[in-house]
Amino acid sequence: METTTQQNVKVSSKAGKGLSVSGFVISLTALVLWLFISAAAVISAAIGGGMGLASFWLIFSITGLALSALGFVKANKAGAKKGLAITGIVIGSIAVLLSISTVSGVSKAQDEFAKAGLGNNIMETLKAGK
16 A cells, blocks of 8 residues: 555656656756747848747747746646756746847838838849849
8 A cells, every 4th residue: 555655656756757847958058049040030020021930949949938837837736846847947947038029020021121121122132143
């Protein structure tokens, strides 16, 4: 009987660990690479590209936040450690906010480049091979 109880405790102490680790890693990646991704998204907007990269990064950030939150809920129900899940939630929240600002900024940049005609000129030049 005691062996079964000890095994159940070991199993429950790992509850949510996979989700927490996944959410933390994705959130940290989203935060660390945000500066490069936002710069690439603005450059893409400058040459007439779309919102694909900025939108993808927002979805990527939300995924990290969601996995961390799910890991927190699962660990909380099982009474397991929640530190990594909480860290993932905090980092993921920051990454989501930065990604939202990137999507908004790229949208504004596209409008400004379109008004100036810059994006279309660059894309036409690239297509023509000049």
